[in-house]
Amino acid sequence: xxxxxxxxxxxxxxxxxxxxxxxxxxxxxxxxxxxxxxxxxxxxxxxxxxxxxxxxxxxxxxxxxxxxxxxxxxxxxxxxxxxxxxxxxxxxxxxxxxxxxxxxxxxxxxxxxxxxxxxxxxxxxxxxxxxxxxxxxxxxxxxxxxxxxxxxxxxxxxxxxxxxxxxxxxxxxxxxxxxxxxxxxxxxxxxxxxxxxxxxxxxxxxxxxxxxxxxxxxxxxxxxxxxxxxxxxxxxxxxxxxxxxxxxxxxxxxxxxxxxxxxxxxxxxxxxxxxxxxxxxxxxxxxxxxxxxxxxxxxxxxxxxxxxxxxxxxxxxxx
Amino acid sequence: xxxxxxxxxxxxxxxxxxxxxxxxxxxxxxxxxxxxxxxxxxxxxxxxxxxxxxxxxxxxxxxxxxxxxxxxxxxxxxxxxxxxxxxxxxxxxxxxxxxxxxxxxxxxxxxxxxxxxxxxxxxxxxxxxxxxxxxxxxxxxxxxxxxxxxxxxxxxxxxxxxxxxxxxxxxxxxxxxxxxxxxxxxxxxxxxxxxxxxxxxxxxxxxxxxxxxxxxxxxxxxxxxxxxxxxxxxxxxxxxxxxxxxxxxxxxxxxxxxxxxxxxxxxxxxxxxxxxxxxxxxxxxxxxxxxxxxxxxxxxxxxxxxxxxxxxxxxxxxxxxxxxxxxxxxxxxxxxxxxxxxxxxxxxxxxxxxxxxxxxxxxxxxxxxxxxxxxxxxxxxxxxxxxxxxxxxxxxxxxxxxxxxxxxxxxxxxxxxxxxxxxxxxxxxxxxxxxxx
Ligand SMILES: Nc1ncnc2c1ncn2[C@@H]1O[C@H](COP(=O)(O)OP(=O)(O)OP(=O)(O)O)[C@@H](O)[C@H]1O
Ligand SMILES: [Mg+2]
Numbered sequence: 068x069x070x071x072x073x074x075x076x077x078x079x080x081x082x083x084x085x086x087x088x089x090x091x092x093x094x095x096x097x098x099x100x101x102x103x104x105x106x107x108x109x110x111x112x113x114x115x116x117x118x119x120x121x122x123x124x125x126x127x128x129x130x131x132x133x134x135x136x137x138x139x140x141x142x143x144x145x146x147x148x149x150x151x152x153x154x155x156x157x158x159x160x161x162x163x164x165x166x167x168x169x170x171x172x173x174x175x176x177x178x179x180x181x182x183x184x185x186x187x188x189x190x191x192x193x194x195x196x197x198x199x200x201x202x203x204x205x206x207x208x209x210x211x212x213x214x215x216x217x218x219x220x221x222x223x224x225x226x227x228x229x230x231x232x233x234x235x236x237x238x239x240x241x242x243x244x245x246x247x248x249x250x251x252x253x254x255x256x257x258x259x260x261x262x263x264x265x266x267x268x269x270x271x272x273x274x275x276x277x278x279x280x281x282x283x284x285x286x287x288x289x290x291x292x293x294x295x296x297x298x299x300x301x302x303x304x305x306x307x308x309x310x311x312x313x314x315x316x317x318x319x320x321x322x323x324x325x326x327x328x329x330x331x332x333x334x335x336x337x338x339x340x341x342x343x344x345x346x347x348x349x350x351x352x353x354x355x356x357x358x359x360x361x362x363x364x365x366x367x368x369x370x371x372x373x374x375x376x377x378x379x380x381x382x383x384x385x386x
Numbered sequence: 387x388x389x390x391x392x393x394x395x396x397x398x399x400x401x402x403x404x405x406x407x408x409x410x411x412x413x414x415x416x417x418x419x420x421x422x423x424x425x426x427x428x429x430x431x432x433x434x435x436x437x438x439x440x441x442x443x444x445x446x447x448x449x450x451x452x453x454x455x456x457x458x459x460x461x462x463x464x465x466x467x468x469x470x471x472x473x474x475x476x477x478x479x480x481x482x483x484x485x486x487x488x489x490x491x492x493x494x495x496x497x498x499x500x501x502x503x504x505x506x507x508x509x510x511x512x513x514x515x516x517x518x519x520x521x522x523x524x525x526x527x528x529x530x531x532x533x534x535x536x537x538x539x540x541x542x543x544x545x546x547x548x549x550x551x552x553x554x555x556x557x558x559x560x561x562x563x564x565x566x567x568x569x570x571x572x573x574x575x576x577x578x579x580x581x582x583x584x585x586x587x588x589x590x591x592x593x594x595x596x597x598x599x600x601x602x603x604x605x606x607x608x609x610x611x612x613x614x615x616x617x618x619x620x621x622x623x624x625x626x627x628x629x630x631x632x633x634x635x636x637x638x639x640x641x642x643x644x645x646x647x648x649x650x651x652x653x654x655x656x657x658x659x660x661x662x663x664x665x666x667x668x669x670x671x672x673x674x675x676x677x678x679x680x681x682x683x684x685x686x687x688x689x690x691x692x693x694x695x696x697x698x699x700x701x702x703x704x705x706x707x708x709x710x711x712x713x714x715x716x717x718x719x720x721x722x723x724x725x726x727x728x729x730x731x732x733x734x735x736x737x738x739x740x741x742x743x744x745x746x747x748x749x750x751x752x753x754x755x756x757x758x759x760x761x762x763x764x765x766x767x768x769x770x771x772x773x774x775x776x777x778x779x780x781x782x783x784x785x786x787x788x789x790x791x792x793x794x795x796x797x798x799x800x801x802x803x804x805x806x807x808x809x810x811x812x813x814x815x816x817x818x819x820x821x822x823x
Contacts, residue, residue, distance in 0.1 A: 119623050121820070149623045155616035159537030171529035172624035220625070318575060 072097045072255045074116060076283060080113050080279075083085065087113045089279030090127070095224075095257050096270065099286075100250050102266035103259040105276035106380055110257040112152055114276070115228050118257075119149040131224060145173075148217030152259075152383035153227040158202040162193060162212055165201050166219060173220035187215040192246065207238030229256035231265060236296030243269055297324055300340045300349065302356065310336040316359040322348050335364060396521030400514040401471055407510030408467040411460040414503050418456045425450075426740070444500030451776050451789035456503060458791065459495060461799045463488075464509050468806035470511075474518070475629035475813070478637075479527055485515050529626060530634025530639065538642055551596075551646055555589060555653050562588045576676035582660030583779040587765065589654050590671045592721075594678060594757055597643060600677045602703040603684030607696040610817075614696065622820060629813050636687050636809070643679045648673065666774050670764055670794050679800045682707055684805035684812075691812045715755035722749045731783050740782035746779065746788065754797035764794040 068158040073095035085103050088110040095101045103111055116122040117129050118141040128159045129136045131143045157165065166184045175183065187196045191211040196204060204212065217225055230246070239262070246256055257316050260266060266273055267287070274284040280329065283290060314326050322344035330335040342352065353366050416435060425433040431449060438445060438452035447743045466488045474481045489511045492504035502603070538544055566584045609632075612618040621631065654671065657663050686703045693699040722745055731742045753759045767773050775795070778787040 119619075121619055121623065144623055144625055147623070149620075151616075151619055153616055154620055157533070157537065157615070157617060158541055160533070164533070164536060168529055168533040169620075169624060171526075171532065172527075172621065172626040174625055216620075 070096055072132055072174070073226075073257055074128075074130045074133075075103075075114070075118070076128040078114065078117060078129055079125045080110070080117060081123065081125045087279055088117070088124070089091075090274065091279060091281055093274050093281050093284060095319065098250070098253065098255055099272045100246060100256045100270050101258070101272040101274065102270035103274050103276065104261070104263065104266060105258060105259075107261075107381065108281040109276045111276060112228055113279075115149070115151075115226050115257075115259065118143075119147060119226055120144060141163060144360065145220065146223050148220070148225045150213050150217050150225070150230055152232065154213065156201040156209060156212075158200075160201050160228045161198050162188065162204070163197045165212065166216060169216045170219045175220065183219065187218055190218070190248075191215040192241075205238075207234050210234060210238070210242060212246065214242070222254070224255045224257060227256065229261070231260060231262060239265070263355060265322055290348055297341045297343045298349070299369040300342055300352065301329065301365070301367050301369060302340065302363060303367075304336050304339045304361055307336055310338050310360045312359050312361050313356055315340045316356055316361075317352055321365040323352075394578065396517050397474060397477070399766070400474055400517040400521075403510050403517060404467050404471050404474070407507050407514075408464055410506045410510070411463045411467070411503070414506070415457050415460040415464070418453055418460070422457075423448070425453075426743070441502045442499055443502075445523035447776065448778070448787075448789060449598070451778070454789045454791065455499070455776060456501065458795060458799070459501055460503055461803075462660065462795075463504075465505070465799050465803040465806065467511075468515075468719050468810075469805055472629065472806050472809045472813075473633065474514075475530065476633040477526060477630060478633065480517055482515065485511055485518070490514070492549040528634040528637060529766045530621075530631055531638040535641060536636070538638070548646070548649060550654070552649055555592060555650055555652055558592055559585055559589055559653060559656065580662060582657040582662035585660065585768070586654055586657035586663045586667065586671075589650065589657075590675070590761065591758075593647065593650060593675055596646075598677055598707070600646075601643055601683040602640065602686040602707060603700060604642070605636060605683045606690050606700040606703045608635035608639065608656060608687060609690040610693055610696040610699050611690075613694060615818070628807075628816050628820075632687060632691065632812050632816060634810060635690075636683055639683050639686075640679055643683075644676070646676055647679075664768075667765065667768055670768070670774060672759065672765070674757055674761050674779060674794055677798050681801035681805045681808075682711075684808040688812045690806045691816045711756055714727065715752045715759070715766045718752040719749065719756075719759065722752060726782075734783070739781055741784065742781050742783045743788050746781075746790070750790065750793060750796060754795075754800060756792040757797070760793045760797040764792050767792050 071094040071321060073093070075091055075093050078088050078091040079086065091110065093103075095116075103114075105111055113122065117124045118131065118136060120136050120143050123137070131146050134142045134146070136143050158169075158170070163184050167180055170180045170183055171177075173175070185194070188197055191214055193208060193212060193215070197210060201209070201212065208270055214225075214227075214230065217227070227246075233241065243265055250256055250269075270287060271286075272286050273290055275282050298359045302313055304313060310328065314328075317323050317340055318326055322342055323340060324343060325341040327339045327341075329339050331337065340352065342348065345350075349368065353363070356363060356366075418441075421433055425431060434449040434453050437456065438449045441456055442452040445455070470481060470485055470488065473484065489508050492501075492507040492511075495501040495504040562583065562585055566581050602759070609618070612621065624797055651668075651672075654668060682703075685706055686699070689699040689702045689706075690696070693702065726745050726749065727744065729747070732736055753763050764774070767777070771777060774792050776789055776791050779790040780787050
């Protein structure tokens, strides 16, 4: 078995003349939290529906655990837990009955189901809602219940289509924490989202898709490095003279690409250093400024936020 | 714990045995029917006598009746085996007892009538049971059925519906009682028998009407409803198999209808107080009602699986039922009755008996395609001749007799087989639909 639990090769899906997925290849490593981002209509949902055996690809291959979704859909279904972007709940069931139904659909024997349901409800913090009718639950609770449902058969991969859409900030954070917890339990999580803050907060890997193609993918660190040619360090000092000293000191050091004066803010002078070195180099920079006798008020590395990265790579192709 | 593969293999084996049994019965049907035709055309009754000697050696009736019975027994076996094949794919818990029941019924036929073809089912069914018995954890209650019944039986709604239904039926019986009581009051003292029969017929008629309205509407929304509620994808990504899903939908609707039928039995039995009907009537009425619900429910399921909206599924279901079970057979009956009364039969020509025989059997078939005509015919036969099975019918053209059968038997065979075939087709179509999307 390969190290990638989800893999697609040149996946293509056409609806009539329209190509929704256009040669998409992605790799999701075992145990990762993989954020699948891209503009509306990029083909995220379509890709997920192929991976969950609900849609047949026009061409290309899709594999879960090395098993092709076309060759053995049952094995694939056993391995995945799927939460669609839009889903309904049965209006005539209690929370525990909802889970009981899906557990029985996964052939879990009656004797094991009661404990399983209790555990699942506790995991998603809905134990106190056990007897409530499902359609009376709030949207956030329904989402959490649905997440519990995807876990009924202890799958190794969760495929979640916009699990946090339509939720208030608190509910969103709760889902996010739940995902991290599930990843700690050893599950691989592959989820699509539009909320980049979620991605930068919890993802270990990210894939950016546009017009049915992956345009960038990799671990968060790789992606940052790839999208940002250098690190940007901002040094804040007391006066213009100190700023000059900083510029002079670091100017000749290896790895320093550029040094720029930033606009003074609140009477404080700021210098931005574009640097290509590693963490040790950053520490050395800091030390050398100190050694030059400058008292540093602030020494921060700007992590370019994901929003900017997203805007830079996606060209805004309208599909 | 057995692996899933071992389980699937056991099931596949059982299905293979049942299928072999099914095919041999098809062969028997064709063979006996062919011999019957041959005997008819060459007017050599000794051919059928041979058939009775070898395959129905304990049967004391006429040779041609024996041949008819043989064909019917094989047809009934085909229906039963088809149902078992569908049910075993869905891992239904009643498959094993159902299979044993079918075997026992055939054993009875073997011992009672000396019907050797019953042994085919005994052997192949037995092998299927053996294959199933080796599979552990095969049988379980259908998840979809459990879910649906839980929802349907919840709270006041189910209770209210049941109460309303019984109140309606009770009210209707009372009205019938008063009308016919008044009409017959001045007549003979034996009127109570007529009252009893009228009450019973009225209640069964109303039930049949209700079932024809309810059963398709329950099932026509069963699968489209999942699509409209956006729960279809959730269920389809689980390990629940297509047969389990489809059959669970049908069963949950039928289970509720069965409850309604059982609840009304006391009302039907009220007719016992007045006399005029027997247990046979009660039992056969129940069979006809149940079989109607099964077949019409299956039509609903078929369209529910192939359509995206409940409305279009319902429209198509009712259209097919009104044409297939009402329009076509009733028109056919009308035409056949005209022909039977025409000079074609009464001309006294040489061909007349053969034509009349053919028309009579076609009339039997047309009668058994509609639940109302089936019920009326079955009831009339019971009342007039106390016959629920085979009887001899005298031909108008030459006074000889041909074997006939109470129409509830072909009705049951045809409707059950149709339901099973519809389920097979639905399962196939659902699988390939899901694959195409
Ligand atoms: N069944 C279908 N028939 C025709 N076109 C479809 C079908 N499903 C999806 N599409 C089209 O394929 C394209 C990709 O859709 P998809 O839902 O995969 O995008 P997405 O990335 O999930 O978008 P969003 O972020 O809005 O959820 C869209 O233009 C959509 O209209
Ligand atoms: Mg989407």
